[in-house]
Amino acid sequence: MAKFEPSEAVLSGETADVYFAHTVDILGKEKLNPVATMQVFSSRAGILCGIEEVKALLARVLPEDNREVWALGEGEAIDRKEVVLRITAPYQSYGLYETAICGILAHCSGWATAARECVDGAAGIPVISFGARHVHPSVAGVMDYSAIIGGCQGCSSIAGARLAGVEPSGTMPHALIIVIGDTVKATLAFDKYMPTGVPRISLVDTFKDEAEESLLVAQALGDRLNSVRLDTPAERGQVTVDLVKEVRARLDLAGFQKVKIFVSGGVDIERIKQFIAEKAPVDGFGIGSYITSAKPIDFTADLHEIEGKPIAKRGRIPGITLNPRLKRIM
Amino acid sequence: MAKFEPSEAVLSGETADVYFAHTVDILGKEKLNPVATMQVFSSRAGILCGIEEVKALLARVLPEDNREVWALGEGEAIDRKEVVLRITAPYQSYGLYETAICGILAHCSGWATAARECVDGAAGIPVISFGARHVHPSVAGVMDYSAIIGGCQGCSSIAGARLAGVEPSGTMPHALIIVIGDTVKATLAFDKYMPTGVPRISLVDTFKDEAEESLLVAQALGDRLNSVRLDTPAERGQVTVDLVKEVRARLDLAGFQKVKIFVSGGVDIERIKQFIAEKAPVDGFGIGSYITSAKPIDFTADLHEIEGKPIAKRGRIPGITLNPRLKRIM
Amino acid sequence: MAKFEPSEAVLSGETADVYFAHTVDILGKEKLNPVATMQVFSSRAGILCGIEEVKALLARVLPEDNREVWALGEGEAIDRKEVVLRITAPYQSYGLYETAICGILAHCSGWATAARECVDGAAGIPVISFGARHVHPSVAGVMDYSAIIGGCQGCSSIAGARLAGVEPSGTMPHALIIVIGDTVKATLAFDKYMPTGVPRISLVDTFKDEAEESLLVAQALGDRLNSVRLDTPAERGQVTVDLVKEVRARLDLAGFQKVKIFVSGGVDIERIKQFIAEKAPVDGFGIGSYITSAKPIDFTADLHEIEGKPIAKRGRIPGITLNPRLKRIM
């Protein structure tokens, strides 16, 4: 499981909304530091993710002798408006971190929820997160971690794999093939230098027809070839159900029944469902922007008690909201 | 203008797709390091953002004596499939950074583009980015920076304001009012302790009807009150056109014509257009999730020349793509 | 049950289409007064209403010794094209009243049908007809009567309540509160002067936040307060599910579990369904324009026999249409 460490930028309040800095400042000057209960709830249903990183932050900032924290667990399914976190502690100890707490949960839960959709749609066929290239590198790791919490078997970024405690998944990029200038040669070079544990997955759409290149690399590597990856670009109609069936059939005809087929390139939940419904012989899906373009699941934090007395802003109900699924974590 | 510094995680390749690490490794062992030209193009039209951060990265990694970089500028409008960046340099110097380059541009351009929509819709009324709470804190700063590149006048996060070279914008959170227990008292405390330069903007929907609280804080602060902020939650029907008109009228009737009205809470482009069309007297909009939930604008990087010779994968056209808007930046 | 009396305007033919006056005139001069059978059928399915008023009219105009009338009952569900009334009598005795007969059934059945939809949607929660202000006062009474036939428990107009044999339902209008200038004072005045039997229902959205005013009136009246009425206008986002839940929670927190919540203001069948689906703790609905803007269910009257011989215009089938549900009423 991931080991999260709050960054200096978060701890210093640098990433916070400035009005929380003002608030802590004003309350300090007013010498107001009541024990306050804050509850955090989600704007829609999904998969909760980021709570581990939030816990790491709270463990650093809440006073050990005056805190009580209840939460749901990483990866749990949550309902719309469900309270997922409740903090009771002196307000000044955590007021500055409302922005970070909500932001971590929002972004991570959004990614995990989209990943879960894909995994559910894929009906048992492994799904790998391939979207690091679509997000800012500062969150590439947590994005991939969230996808794995959502059910993905692996991810392409080194940072994400480290957080999730898995090996990063990779095939080969078009760049390797273009620099070497030939798919078969590139695959042979990959095979020559990569450690034994790295599966040999050849990308077969760079220079020739996918079916043709599949047979060429299969003939070149023989039993060492683990998979071919089809990543046909939109300019060529993307990977279709029929293309997968045809490559499978041509590989089988040539005796390469053991070579798997891995599909990527603009795969989303609709296309996953189509591949499954039409029984395309896919052995793995690589998902990019469907996960990375998922909307964050916005979370809202509200104070519900001050020094044990129920209070709330208009639109919220004063006092603690019961949620029997919450577990005390601190 | 922002001063970007590539992080250690990016420079080390930690945030990259693992297959680029493999590729650099294999090519190194094969002693292949040709001068290669990579072009980056967008998947859809929008506002380019992140190119400054990409330039800071390239400046660190490309050999000064063997590089040529052409790019469009931060904040420029771009077309679908337009080439926005062209790098010519030894492939090993930059191959590892394809993931980061695409990811920075994708995420930042997505945010900037959504911000531009809001700014265009608001027809001259200032728009402030309020969405830090909806993204992971590691990107809260670049998100707000991107929103400002897209046209926002300010942002709520300290980190974003620093990158964009502006003062962070803040009013007061519901938490301050709830801890103090009274909107007028909270506003007076804010006024007492905040430096002169910070505008006095009171949040007027916490405990009483918005129109009622607006009059109370106006009466309490007199000329020092800059604005009231309406942030009515969905549970109470959000801020409507008529509410703004009514608060304006009631403030005017009581002699507070100078107090401005700032609107936030689930504001999106449709609601902005409605406020403008129905001539609601809004003096500023705070936008959160419309910007933060914008889909990244995916960018694609392709090699188009190796040692000066045109080449490309299937689906792309070999050789350099002409784009007279590109400027040489390195 | 209502006691209807045909008005002089109806009996004189003043409200009839002029060609029926011409027809009776011509047939009189031609000395043609055959026994004719007229059947009336509906243009769509719904709840039959108005038949009692039609019977009162027929009882006045048909010759007692030469008439036979079959009909369905007030409030019965009817099918599209179902015959709901069959009159056999000398044509001149009733020819003039075709307009009135069809009009009474059309308007009343339209209202009753819309009311029934609301009542069915409300799943046992009482529904009161509040729409007198949306119809011409000449039909305010029959509209409210029809709503009660459709299943409403009460209505706001005195005339409608009298026709339906119930007490009129009322809370207090905004005007009372505005003239008195304070919600609590107005509620106390109401309590002071109204007879014991009139339930104390306070309207709580006039000057302050609904939750705030609810608590104020509850504290002022104590056990005598029967209900609060939420009637939030569209300018403030109408009454939402969450507002009801919050007011309920705040009343309960303050010990006013017995105070009921009555909801009005633009409530239609969609919103009723939403309140029910999301389990909003509503104790009563006030429905206005959903009922009053219901389209009349047009009825058509056709002659099917003349002196016992089947006849009909093109498009209709000569002779009597069998409908075993019809009962002889005259």
Place this chain on the structure above:
Amino acid sequence: MAKFEPSEAVLSGETADVYFAHTVDILGKEKLNPVATMQVFSSRAGILCGIEEVKALLARVLPEDNREVWALGEGEAIDRKEVVLRITAPYQSYGLYETAICGILAHCSGWATAARECVDGAAGIPVISFGARHVHPSVAGVMDYSAIIGGCQGCSSIAGARLAGVEPSGTMPHALIIVIGDTVKATLAFDKYMPTGVPRISLVDTFKDEAEESLLVAQALGDRLNSVRLDTPAERGQVTVDLVKEVRARLDLAGFQKVKIFVSGGVDIERIKQFIAEKAPVDGFGIGSYITSAKPIDFTADLHEIEGKPIAKRGRIPGITLNPRLKRIM
């Protein structure tokens, strides 16, 4: 112009919402009777109708020496939310009539607005209101009056024609033809007994094909025949553009170019537009349920001043709303 007289049921408050009776009762006991200003505005754009009837009511109930009434005129186009009526007078003199005032305007304006749509669509071809049979007889007259305010040239009910100061329009009903048993004979009887001023319009779809019956009645009446009316029922496909063209052609071929064609039967704005677009030679339209099923245009009455001081409920703006189109009428 119509001469309206408030009915006893209205004057007595019988048709009012009961809470206005309570309000007047309470204020009387409290001896509160301030001069109050009430404004009435519409919920959507349309044609104002009913204001003459409202004026007749106000003239009866407001004290002549202490009243000021401003209003728009009967038949004027109004905007959404436009103030159409402003009353300043002692509240007890008119408080009881809020229900009636709003109801008269709502129902009448709804009908007038639908009529205007038809008249605009008909592009100069006369439109007659034929819907008395679809409304309760108590409002048949005001409905037809409203249709004429909306632009109809005539109406079928005697009561409506009297209110509007026109002759009622009528052709002949199917009943006359069925009782007499023959279309030609019925037309001849009509011609024999009706006064000279009543146009001879024969209904030609009762027993035979419309074109066939048109020729038969034209041959029977010769120059005295003014028009034929086509009223084909839905069971026979309603009146189509082609049917009108064919009847016109067959009449012309037989030398009856002067006989006009009048179309009725489920005609709505869409069908009017089709007849006009396809140049069907229609000489008049009879409109029924399109007008009678029009939704009332709900009106809202609000107090905006008490004894000259601005006040309003939440959601409305205190004080008088300027509308330069208002004229003082009392």
Place this chain on the structure above:
Amino acid sequence: MAKFEPSEAVLSGETADVYFAHTVDILGKEKLNPVATMQVFSSRAGILCGIEEVKALLARVLPEDNREVWALGEGEAIDRKEVVLRITAPYQSYGLYETAICGILAHCSGWATAARECVDGAAGIPVISFGARHVHPSVAGVMDYSAIIGGCQGCSSIAGARLAGVEPSGTMPHALIIVIGDTVKATLAFDKYMPTGVPRISLVDTFKDEAEESLLVAQALGDRLNSVRLDTPAERGQVTVDLVKEVRARLDLAGFQKVKIFVSGGVDIERIKQFIAEKAPVDGFGIGSYITSAKPIDFTADLHEIEGKPIAKRGRIPGITLNPRLKRIM
């Protein structure tokens, strides 16, 4: 069952795509005539038709001692992409006929599939193909034959009836009635001259109302009248459910319970479903353009083996596709 004979135009290659003529020419000059296996599959699901005509063609052109043909049967339901025909023979013997083979199957299967939809929709009521007038006479026969394969009980063209081995179905055209000038006289003439076996079906919408003409011809022919045909044109609203019910009722009232009702005129699957759902007493449907405007079901022919070796173009799978439903027919 039909006896098809390939035409000289087909056999000579006149109707082929010219490039097949070129291909046979080139291969002949190259002395290439391998045994090749061609498979034909459909573009969508439907009813297979035309295979008998294709078999007649193949029987003429394939060498008896070197051919193997597998196929599905005429009228069988087929799936999308299902192989319906497999030919193994020297390529030059059949290469020229690919155009004709695909074209026959495409056009005939399209018609048969639309006919099947109607027959299924009609729920047991006979359906007759009446569309010869909507297709080129060169295919009027095969169109009607295909409709009968799809389930129609008969057809109007003599050529189609001959191919399908049934008697042609006919009633009488409007032209006969117009030339004779009277529906009853035309029906009597038909009855006088037509052989006993031809059912007397009178067309009853030419000059008078359908119900009126139905009674007139029934009275004229008595027991000899088999049916009336309703063919009301669109100008008169087409045949409606209610018209059929009314004609049935009027015939029954007059004692003609045995006379059937046949419906035609723009009947499509939606209208069939409506007639069935509303229980219109129809005894037969005549279908024209719904069948004739059916899109052909395109078929594709591919070579999958050359001299026993699997081969295929890109997008297809080399080698024979298994389909256990295929039967060897040659």
Place this chain on the structure above:
Amino acid sequence: MAKFEPSEAVLSGETADVYFAHTVDILGKEKLNPVATMQVFSSRAGILCGIEEVKALLARVLPEDNREVWALGEGEAIDRKEVVLRITAPYQSYGLYETAICGILAHCSGWATAARECVDGAAGIPVISFGARHVHPSVAGVMDYSAIIGGCQGCSSIAGARLAGVEPSGTMPHALIIVIGDTVKATLAFDKYMPTGVPRISLVDTFKDEAEESLLVAQALGDRLNSVRLDTPAERGQVTVDLVKEVRARLDLAGFQKVKIFVSGGVDIERIKQFIAEKAPVDGFGIGSYITSAKPIDFTADLHEIEGKPIAKRGRIPGITLNPRLKRIM
């Protein structure tokens, strides 16, 4: 221009609706053969086609001394319900041919109209009819002829080209390449044996990537290569705009600027518009099923005069319909 000859099947009445045979039989026995005027009109707007074939039929069957025929010309645009043909002659001379006349016009005009849409959409780029394989071979020729009347520059069937007086257009089928086993060899064989006048158009999607095969055949044939044809199947995503641009760019980079690009494979009007809008460098389109699956434009024939006297069935207007565009042709 085409030279049409009526077939024996048409002349004998074999392809007619049987009731026309009955009609001619009955009228013959009744010795009724009046001069009758029949008019033919279309059910919707489009391009008239087939009138030449109809004229050839009428020229054979109408008595030269007693006929008058007016018509519009082949390829003229026609309106909905426009009369396109008027025949005045003894009824028995042409009554039997109503089915054939309507059918020829319906089918041919349907095809010509769809072709015209494509030609208009293609904005000057040549369009060739490639759909012979989707229609029954008995109409392959007239289908292609109709497409050319609609504006196509050529067609693939020999029969169609003959009727239209052009050379058939052909490239090479996949079958030629598969039998020879190699695209380059097949193209060289084509080049070796085909006459000089036949343009060398190579089909480049059979075994390898389209761009790769394009370069191979261009290198093999040099200046003699006229075009490449892209026909990518749906299984591979069809031909995309980007594929055409890429093949063009790769051919140009290799110095083959003169080689044209011809696009086929499921091309319809939407895709043509997209190719044009996105400026794909297409030099010709091959259209198949968009034309062949066009619905026939149904035509209706009606008698309007018998022996000079106006008459018509219900729904039509008796007498001749004026159409100044008609020209006398016989």
